[in-house]
Amino acid sequence: MERAISFTLNGKPTRVTVDDERMLLWVLRSDLGLTGAKFGCGAALCGACTVIVDKEAVRSCSVPVKDIAGKHLLTIEGLSKNGQLHPLQEAFVHHSALQCGYCTPGMIMQAYALLLKNRRPTRADIVRHMDDNLCRCGDYNRIVEAIQEAAGATKARAS
Amino acid sequence: MKPDQATLTENGALSRRDFLKLGGTGLVVFFWVGPLDAFQQAPQPYAEAPPSTPTDFNAFLQIRPDGRVTCMVGRVELGQGLQTAAAQLVAEELDFPFDSIDMVMGDTDVCPWDVGTFGSQSMRVLGAILRAATAEARAVLLQMAAEKFNAPVERLQVSDGVITDPAQGKRVTYGELVQGKRIERHLGKVPLKPVAAFKVMGKSLPRKDALEKVTGKAKYAGDITVPGMVYARILRPPAHGAKLKSVDISAAEKMSGVQVVRDGDFIAVIHDRPDMADKALALIKAEFDRPQTGLDDKSIFAHILKNAQPPKVMAESGNVAGAEVANPVEHTYFHSYGAHVAMETHSALAMIEGGKATIWAATQMPFLLRDRVAQALGFSKQNVRVIVPYVGGAFGGKTNPQNGVEAARLAKMVGKPVQLVWRRDEDLFLERFRPAAVVKIRSAVNDGRIVLWDYTVYAAGDWGSITFYDVPNQRTVAVPVAETAWRKQDTAGGLHPFNVGPWRMPCAVTNTFARESHMDVLASKAGVDPVEFRLRHLTDKRMRRVLEAATKQFGWKAARTPSGQGVGVVCGTTYKTYVATAVQAAVEKSTGKVRVERVVTAVDAGVIVDPEGTRQQVEGCIGMGIGCALSEEVRFSNGEVFARNFDSYEIPRFSTMPKMEMVLIDNPELAPDGIAEPPVITMGPAIANAIYDATGARLFQLPMTPARIMQALKQS
Numbered sequence: 001m002e003r004a005i006s007f008t009l010n011g012k013p014t015r016v017t018v019d020d021e022r023m024l025l026w027v028l029r030s031d032l033g034l035t036g037a038k039f040g041c042g043a044a045l046c047g048a049c050t051v052i053v054d055k056e057a058v059r060s061c062s063v064p065v066k067d068i069a070g071k072h073l074l075t076i077e078g079l080s081k082n083g084q085l086h087p088l089q090e091a092f093v094h095h096s097a098l099q100c101g102y103c104t105p106g107m108i109m110q111a112y113a114l115l116l117k118n119r120r121p122t123r124a125d126i127v128r129h130m131d132d133n134l135c136r137c138g139d140y141n142r143i144v145e146a147i148q149e150a151a152g153a154t155k156a157r158a159s
Numbered sequence: 160m161k162p163d164q165a166t167l168t169e170n171g172a173l174s175r176r177d178f179l180k181l182g183g184t185g186l187v188v189f190f191w192v193g194p195l196d197a198f199q200q201a202p203q204p205y206a207e208a209p210p211s212t213p214t215d216f217n218a219f220l221q222i223r224p225d226g227r228v229t230c231m232v233g234r235v236e237l238g239q240g241l242q243t244a245a246a247q248l249v250a251e252e253l254d255f256p257f258d259s260i261d262m263v264m265g266d267t268d269v270c271p272w273d274v275g276t277f278g279s280q281s282m283r284v285l286g287a288i289l290r291a292a293t294a295e296a297r298a299v300l301l302q303m304a305a306e307k308f309n310a311p312v313e314r315l316q317v318s319d320g321v322i323t324d325p326a327q328g329k330r331v332t333y334g335e336l337v338q339g340k341r342i343e344r345h346l347g348k349v350p351l352k353p354v355a356a357f358k359v360m361g362k363s364l365p366r367k368d369a370l371e372k373v374t375g376k377a378k379y380a381g382d383i384t385v386p387g388m389v390y391a392r393i394l395r396p397p398a399h400g401a402k403l404k405s406v407d408i409s410a411a412e413k414m415s416g417v418q419v420v421r422d423g424d425f426i427a428v429i430h431d432r433p434d435m436a437d438k439a440l441a442l443i444k445a446e447f448d449r450p451q452t453g454l455d456d457k458s459i460f461a462h463i464l465k466n467a468q469p470p471k472v473m474a475e476s477g478n479v480a481g482a483e484v485a486n487p488v489e490h491t492y493f494h495s496y497g498a499h500v501a502m503e504t505h506s507a508l509a510m511i512e513g514g515k516a517t518i519w520a521a522t523q524m525p526f527l528l529r530d531r532v533a534q535a536l537g538f539s540k541q542n543v544r545v546i547v548p549y550v551g552g553a554f555g556g557k558t559n560p561q562n563g564v565e566a567a568r569l570a571k572m573v574g575k576p577v578q579l580v581w582r583r584d585e586d587l588f589l590e591r592f593r594p595a596a597v598v599k600i601r602s603a604v605n606d607g608r609i610v611l612w613d614y615t616v617y618a619a620g621d622w623g624s625i626t627f628y629d630v631p632n633q634r635t636v637a638v639p640v641a642e643t644a645w646r647k648q649d650t651a652g653g654l655h656p657f658n659v660g661p662w663r664m665p666c667a668v669t670n671t672f673a674r675e676s677h678m679d680v681l682a683s684k685a686g687v688d689p690v691e692f693r694l695r696h697l698t699d700k701r702m703r704r705v706l707e708a709a710t711k712q713f714g715w716k717a718a719r720t721p722s723g724q725g726v727g728v729v730c731g732t733t734y735k736t737y738v739a740t741a742v743q744a745a746v747e748k749s750t751g752k753v754r755v756e757r758v759v760t761a762v763d764a765g766v767i768v769d770p771e772g773t774r775q776q777v778e779g780c781i782g783m784g785i786g787c788a789l790s791e792e793v794r795f796s797n798g799e800v801f802a803r804n805f806d807s808y809e810i811p812r813f814s815t816m817p818k819m820e821m822v823l824i825d826n827p828e829l830a831p832d833g834i835a836e837p838p839v840i841t842m843g844p845a846i847a848n849a850i851y852d853a854t855g856a857r858l859f860q861l862p863m864t865p866a867r868i869m870q871a872l873k874q875s
Contacts, residue, residue, distance in 0.1 A: 019435075026434035030390070035382035036375025038551070040502050041583045045805040048502055076375030089373040093365060096775060100238025101372030102502040102551030108373060127813045134805060136502050136552045137238050138782025139775070140816045 005069045009034075010078025020066035024058075025049045027065045028075065036076035036105045040134070047133030050106035051075045057113035076105035079112065087153035088112060091146035099137035107133050111147045121151055211272065212285070216292035217341050218271040220249070222300075224339040226320070226332060227259045233273025233526060234285055235265035235547040236368060237557075239835055240772050241276070243367045247769075248286055251359040252293035252352060255320040255333070262367065265525045265547030275524035277558060277661065278833070290351060296342070298349040303336050354766065354827070363771035368549065378548045380521040381506035381580045388508065388576040389418075390433040391569045392440040394426040395585055398798035399657045400450035411442040419443075420572045429573055433580065454656050455796035459595050460493050466654055467597075467617040468644075470636045474625045477632030482611045484603035488684060492600070492673035493860040494619070496655075496793035497593035497662055498808055503551020504586040505562035509569065510576035511536075517544045520563040523553045528560040532567040543567075554783070555661035559591050584803040591660025592793055594618050594645045598673035607685045609696060616670060618654065620646065623667030623733050623840065626674055628696035640666060656798050663783060664836040667733040668843065672861055675729040675844035679720065679851060688717035689728055689848065697730075701763050701826075705739040706730050708822045709761035713741035720848075721855040727848030729841040734833040736764040740781075740841035742817070744849035748872060751865030755785055755815070755846060760838050761822035765829035776834045777821050784842025786811040792862050 004017045009032070016031055028034045028051070037060050040048030044059035051060045052074040053067075079086045088108050091097070098104045107130070114121055114129040121129070126144050135143065212233075221229040230249045236242040242262045250257040263269055265276075273285070297317070304322040305312040308329050316323050323330045354361075371377035396403070408419045411428055417439040418429040428439040454462055507520040509532075516536055522528045525545040533543045550557060566579040581589065596619035603611040612633040616624050621637035640646050643666075645659040662668070682692035690710050697703050710728060718724065728741045743757040758781050767773055790809040794801040802808035847858045856871035 022432075022434055026432060029382075030432050030434075033384070034375075035378070038379070038503070039381065039580060040504075041804050043583070043804055043806075046502065080374060085370075085373070092373045093369040096366060096369070096771060098238075098366075098369065098372050099240070099775065099779065100502065100552040101368060101377050101549060102238075102379065104372050105375045131813045134502065134810060134812060136500060136554070136783075136810060138779035138811070140782065140811075140813045141778065141819060142775070144813065 005065055007068045007070060008072045010074060016065070018065060021064050023061055024051070024063045024065050024068060025060040028060060034075055034077050038102055038105065040103070040106075045132070045134075046103070047106045047110055048103050050109040050133065052109055052113055055113065055116050057110045074109070074112075076109060079108065086112070087150040088115070088147070091150040091153065092143070095142045095146040095149065097139050097142035097146040099139060103133065103135045107135065107143055111143075111150070114147070115151055119151060121147070123148070212274070212288055213271045214288060214292060215345070216296040219289055219292050220253075220296055222296075222333045222337040222339075222342075224334050224337075226334040227261055228253065228255055228320075228333070229261045229263055230289075231263045231266070231270040232285060232289065233265060233267070233270040234276040235523065235525065235550055237276060237523065237550045237553040239776070240366060240769075243364060244769065244772065245286070245289060246367060247359050247362075247364060248290055249293050251357055252290050253297050253320070254317045257359055257364060259320070265522075266544070267525050267529045267546075268544040272526055275527060275558065276553075277523055277555060278836075291348065294349050294351050295346055298346050299342055299344050300333055300336055302344070302346070304331055307331060307336070361767075361769070363769055372549075379503055379506065379551050380508060380519050380548055381503070381578065383508045383519045383548060383578075385508065385510055385576045388510075388578055389429050389431050389573060390436045391427045391429050391566070391573075391577050391579050392436045392582075393565060393579070393585075394440065394443055394445060395588060396447050398447070398449050399800070400452065400798045401447040404446040404448050406446070407444040410444070411439045414439050414442060418573065420569065422568070422572065425568070427569055427572075429569070429577070433578070437582070450798050452656060452797050454798075456495060456595075456792065456794045459496075459656075460597050463595060463597050463618045463654065468638055468642065468654070470615055470617060470638045473621050473635045473637050473639070475634045477630075479611065479613050479632050479634040482603070482632040484605075484611050487601055487603050487611065488677075488680060489599070489601045490677060490680060490859060492598040492676060494596045494598075494669040494672060495860065495862060496595045496659075496795075497787060497791050498587055498590050498793055498802060499552075499554040499556030499662060500587070500805075500808060500810060501550075501552030501554060501556055504581045504583060505557065505559070505589070506578075506580040507563040507566035508576060508578045509563070509566035511567075511570050514538075515542045515544065516567055516570070517546065518563050518567055519546045519548060520566070521550045521553075521557055522547055522560065522563055523550070523555075523557040524560065527558075528563045531560040531564050535564045535568055536571055554663045555665070556590065558660060559589075559658070561589060583805075587802050587804070587808060588800050589658070590793075591645070591658040592655075593662030593665070593668070594643075594655055594659040596669045598669065600673060600677045602677065602681060604681050604685045607687055607692075607695065609681055614674070616666075616673070618644070619669040620666035622665060623670040623731070627699055627702060627730075627732060628678070628693070629698055630696065656795065657800065663780075664733055664839050667731070667840045668787060669861075671729070671731045671840040672843040672847070675731065675841075676847050676857070676859070679727070679844075679848045680857065683720045683851070686719050689720060690715055691717060693728070693730055701737045702730055702732065702739075704824060705737045705761040705763050705822075708824060709739040709741050709759050712761070712820060712822050713743075713757075713759040715741060720852045722852055725849050725853035727845045727850075727852055729845040729848065731837070731840045733837045733840060735829075736762065736832045736834060736837040738762050738838050738841050740838065740845045742842075742845040742849050744846055744853065746850055746853045746868065748854065751868035751872065753789055753846065753850060753863065753868065755789075755817040755849075757818045757820070758842075758845075759820045759822070760841065761824060762834065762838060763824040763826050764832045764834045764837070766827045767823055767825045770823060773823055773834050774821055777838045778819055780836065780838035781819055781842060782811050782816060784839040785815055785817075785846070787839070787861060788843040788846045789862050790864065792864065
């Protein structure tokens with residue numbers, strides 16, 4: 001059903017009038033012009049489309065837009081503040097934790113959700129939380145190290 | 160002689176004489192001359208002779224009045240870091256700040272012609288040309304400054320793009336000298352900087368693409384938008400070889416905003432939202448006649464043995480036919496079809512305006528795509544422009560121009576810009592898979608030494624097939640790569656039931672699995688530790704060195720196999736890179752699941768230019784190699800592909816990754832060789848050997864799935 005749906009997108013009140021059964025990924029990409037979340041599988045199997053809805057990482061390819069009405073949505077585009085990279089973004093650059101970069105926005109958003117809940121994740125915590133996000137270039141170990149580094153930085157900044 | 164027309168020697172290497180002609184003074188010191196990828200020598204995709212890479216530096220470099228330099232190359236950034244490495248090279252040879260160099264890549268209207276980005280050869284081949292061009296440009300700039308200052312060239316100094324004459328206290332920047340004009344002056348070959356003088360090369364610099372990629376600003380083909388664009392989905396058959404019998408498009412056409420276009424069996428739906436195009440496609444009712452080939456992922460191997468083109472003797476020494484052996488050891492090794500599955504599926508946006516087509520595409524071969532689009536649209540090549548934004552991984556899979564050509568056809572049919580992003584099942588269906596292959600080895604050992612090695616490979620090709628171990632009576636029978644189906648980009652209906660193509664280190668992945676598994680079979684039979692057994696048969700110093708380095712770092716404990724330790728070792732070489740890998744793996748005997756715990760890889764790829772980049776490529780190879788070893792298999796039947804998404808084609812994930820250690824052997828007397836592919840070949844056999852060492856069960860087929868391991872455990 002086509003209707004107006006309101007939510008907060010990267011801190012700004014947003015309203016779209018669309019068929020509310022449409023998946024969030026496509027509304028983000030083709031209606032709101034935010035292409036950071038990627039299409040990889042269309043079936044919540046790869047994590048390239050991961051965004052944050054009310055502090056939880058979700059697969060935007062499999063979440064109907066009606067489910068985010070009234071909620072807070074954070075995408076990769078909203079992660080850096082005033083030109084200042086988020087510690088996760090800095091750590092991904094520092095560890096060269098990317099090659100083709102296609103999975104990177106999803107990886108960072110998935111990791112962001114972890115750090116919201118667990119400020120000091122162990123390596124095992126990170127692997128468990130990240131395991132359904134796929135990277136074909138094989139930078140998994142670097143990503144784990146980047147998340148560990150960012151976790152330290154996040155804590156340092158918060159204190 | 161043009162590099163893309165270079166002649167190949169029988170082992171695939173460019174001859175030294177040809178290389179001297181190609182590279183010019185000084186290059187031999189630094190740039191290794193490797194075998195060119197087969198694409199380079201035989202322009203199969205072209206009906207005519209391919210154009211050539213220019214050598215005029217104006218084609219690559221633009222010194223802008225604003226003080227920056229633009230470097231244009233026809234190659235593309237797939238994730239391998241070429242954008243950074245090429246800028247690094249230009250910065251070094253031009254004496255110009257790295258941060259002030261802007262790369263323009265893969266734009267056919269702006270960049271000089273290029274064969275394509277594959278075969279780990281961008282630095283080996285393009286790098287040599289780019290470096291020579293840049294060095295010449297610098298020399299010309301110095302000459303221009305000398306004239307301007309009325310000073311001898313020798314007196315001038317250059318740093319960060321500023322030329323100074325200390326005697327007169329004068330200075331001029333490159334930008335001021337050139338004033339945005341084309342430089343119509345040439346000096347020919349000029350000496351390159353010696354390695355010892357490098358300031359920028361040899362350092363690990365931050366990737367130029369990192370900031371855009373971590374902020375979501377990096378644009379891939381599917382992220383490009385133009386006003387008035389629409390989204391297309393194409394009707395696909397359920398199986399290769401299926402023929403459209405009947406189609407009912409009425410329900411799709413009734414959907415609001417949908418346009419259905421058709422040209423024979425080429426049927427597509429168009430909508431101004433991508434997911435609504437998905438919905439419309441699902442409304443098309445189509446019936447197909449499906450082929451009954453009887454071929455599936457099990458019967459394919461007998462089919463290959465029966466129908467594969469007859470291999471030829473590629474190497475022979477001693478007396479294989481006449482060798483009389485008491486107890487020959489014979490085994491057959493199998494390798495299933497594999498898929499590339501880059502995270503980004505094939506994607507393109509095509510726009511036709513004023514008789515000119517522009518295609519933004521995820522491709523490894525922009526110039527090939529341009530020519531194919533021109534052909535499909537009936538346009539001249541000048542009226543087709545291909546632009547390649549960031550590519551989300553390729554691994555050989557994006558040598559296929561089909562997606563971009565389809566987008567262009569649709570743009571013409573619809574009269575609007577069309578985006579075509581293949582969905583995952585579609586991408587897997589239309590893959591050019593790594594071909595399934597079979598290797599037969601007949602051999603014998605006597606007194607702890609191999610006395611006979613008779614090796615035949617079907618359907619893969621000869622790269623990596625000839626053994627580097629010393630065996631008195633040996634023969635290698637294979638199809639030369641240039642004649643293989645995958646090299647010819649064979650389409651469905653030939654030997655293979657679907658398209659096949661190059662997959663990260665073609666042939667050598669299969670050949671290394673067979674050879675190195677069989678080496679362990681023989682070591683076990685001889686009752687000799689597998690490292691000691693290999694060393695006994697190795698005189699090649701570089702190979703001995705990587706093997707010794709890897710096993711030392713690993714802490715290898717010599718033992719007869721199976722020792723119960725779960726360790727495996729492998730040697731391999733491809734291009735001119737040497738690799739040895741030792742792994743530790745655990746096998747869960749109740750399920751057949753394997754956990755690779757630790758991998759130590761030693762690599763000798765000549766002089767190391769970028770240590771961090773080298774490590775990252777090796778890590779990527781280890782990861783992909785584990786997938787190839789344990790899980791990646793294309794299941795199919797009667798042309799239907801059952802690999803449809805990441806649940807039916809399993810690639811490695813975080814929890815799959817072992818602890819990785821690398822020993823990078825710096826070999827400063829040798830120029831750098833490819834590193835983006837070679838280590839991948841060692842993983843399959845290293846894990847197979849570790850499984851045997853752990854359990855006594857020998858696996859003869861890749862991938863070594865839990866089901867195959869359980870079966871092997873039962874038989875052991």
